[in-house]
Amino acid sequence: MGIIALLLGGVFSFFASGHPDGLEKVAEDKGFIGNALEYPFATVMPDYAFPVENEFAAAMLAGLIGTIFVFILIYSFFRLFSIKK
Amino acid sequence: MHIPDGFLGPGASGSLIVAAAALAGVAVGKVRQGMFARQKAAALKTPEGAEFGGPTVTKLTKHGQSLVFRMAVVGAFIFAAQMMNFSISGGTSGHMLGGVLAAVLLGPWAGFLVIAVILVVQSLVFADGGLFALGANIINMGLVGAVAGYYVYRFLFKKIKKEAWAAFFAAWISVILAALACCLELAVSGTISLSVSVPAMVGWHFLIGLGEGLITALVLVGLNFKEKTNE
Numbered sequence: 001m002g003i004i005a006l007l008l009g010g011v012f013s014f015f016a017s018g019h020p021d022g023l024e025k026v027a028e029d030k031g032f033i034g035n036a037l038e039y040p041f042a043t044v045m046p047d048y049a050f051p052v053e054n055e056f057a058a059a060m061l062a063g064l065i066g067t068i069f070v071f072i073l074i075y076s077f078f079r080l081f082s083i084k085k
Numbered sequence: 086m087h088i089p090d091g092f093l094g095p096g097a098s099g100s101l102i103v104a105a106a107a108l109a110g111v112a113v114g115k116v117r118q119g120m121f122a123r124q125k126a127a128a129l130k131t132p133e134g135a136e137f138g139g140p141t142v143t144k145l146t147k148h149g150q151s152l153v154f155r156m157a158v159v160g161a162f163i164f165a166a167q168m169m170n171f172s173i174s175g176g177t178s179g180h181m182l183g184g185v186l187a188a189v190l191l192g193p194w195a196g197f198l199v200i201a202v203i204l205v206v207q208s209l210v211f212a213d214g215g216l217f218a219l220g221a222n223i224i225n226m227g228l229v230g231a232v233a234g235y236y237v238y239r240f241l242f243k244k245i246k247k248e249a250w251a252a253f254f255a256a257w258i259s260v261i262l263a264a265l266a267c268c269l270e271l272a273v274s275g276t277i278s279l280s281v282s283v284p285a286m287v288g289w290h291f292l293i294g295l296g297e298g299l300i301t302a303l304v305l306v307g308l309n310f311k312e313k314t315n316e
Binding site for chain 2: 025063
């Protein structure tokens with residue numbers, strides 16, 4: 001399952017559809033997409049693009065790093081809860 | 086489904102952040118409870134090397150030990166799956182929420198926590214979903230998507246006795262429920278009235294939920310998931 005996650009994150013994320021998702025679509029149709037604010041601070045990888053030139057590599061790296069990051073974060077975070085009573 | 090900042094009023098986003106934080110605390114407690122068991126043992130060694138002694142010790146059970154690892158794997162998988170936007174008709178796409186999948190594999194509260202961590206990472210690192218709307222997103226996808234979706238799954242599983250089918254319909258329903266929760270939050274904030282948003286949101290998420298249900302059921306079939314093994 002972990003390997004599939006890495007494959008999904010690293011390779012196939014590039015083929016993800018760029019269409020607006022359900023909520024964005026409704027917001028566009030009903031005219032409140034303009035209410036959306038910019039994110040309050042600059043994040044590392046906005047819109048799932050790692051800051052490199054190549055578009056493919058950007059999506060791939062963002063996917064890979066994100067997937068690994070989530071794994072490590074959850075594992076270490078909940079490991080803390082499981083150590084001491 | 087990730088609500089950006091600006092769609093919700095300060096009252097709605099603020100109270101939902103508080104609610105989400107409180108729920109996370111409850112969830113950690115519930116998950117911890119399931120990890121430990123009081124046992125009589127002389128000395129026990131945890132993998133970290135810490136030693137416990139004495140007549141009764143509270144010990145991490147096998148289930149508890151593996152749960153943390155399984156949470157991390159499922160979390161990484163759902164994070165990756167959420168990046169895969171699939172096209173549906175009319176120039177719209179949807180992506181997986183993974184709430185029911187996480188809750189079925191890990192239990193409702195561990196599933197809630199996994200989804201919550203994913204949403205925090207998506208917001209802080211990838212600017213997907215607003216910072217102030219994080220509470221709303223955790224409630225929609227974690228509480229409604231995972232916890233409520235889990236109980237829909239349990240109900241359906243008792244009726245139809247097939248894990249994959251129950252998960253398929255529960256995942257489908259959970260997406261629509263999450264969309265409805267989203268509509269409610271938007272209406273409370275005065276962004277858009279329920280009569281306009283509900284038909285539109287439910288229409289799209291009816292289709293997105295179909296994809297969600299399919300992926301959830303396929304993953305469970307692929308893992309050869311059996312309900313008994315999780316109890």
